[in-house]
Amino acid sequence: MAYNIYHNFQINASMQAVFNAVTQPEHLNNWWSLTSSGTPALNQIYNLNFTNSYNWFGKVCKVETNKSFYLKMTESDADWNPTTFGFDLFSTKLGTEVHFSHVNWPEENNHFKHSSFCWALLLNGLKNYLEKGIIIPFEERA
Template identity: 70%
Template structure:
């Protein structure tokens, strides 16, 4: 059995703007990571650095420009390692429906539940970043 996290939200920008914000390091660093690297191409490796103790790696497992972007964890926290997270984007008239998922957790434990809460907060930061240009300093992010 595996456990999954799902969140949907509307962001009032184009699907290209959302795609760039979830796949390009210069944007990831503005709402999620301390510093990151990677190229949104299939099987490309990403480095997601939060601190020296949380310096994680993953690979692009699915990418469709302006439509979807998924990363499979390869070297991270033991609870995150078997997981894949990503974004499906549906362009609307003047906004984008973001369907977020983080799947294949082995346990419904503290880290799973904490990560679900943190993703909800971070996705709100993503929304505010894209709609209002708000950048929360890294040390103030949840």
């Protein structure tokens, strides 16, 4: 059995702005990672660095410009390695509805529960980054 995390929320920004914020390293570093690299193209590798101990990699397994972006983790924490996370974007009158998922967790353990909570906080940080220009210092993020 696999366990999954889902978060749906509204961002008052264009689909292109949201897509760029979840795929472009210069934006990822403003709401999630300490440093990152990667290109939003199928089978490309992203490096997501949080500290020397958390220097992770994921492979783009689905991408449709301004609509969808998914990474399959390839080198990360043992609980994260079998997982895939991603974003589906939908245009609304107010901007963009984001459907976030992080699927195929092997266990519903403390790390799964903590990650679900952290994603909620980080995704709120993404929303505030795009809507208000707020960048939370890396040390203060979830």
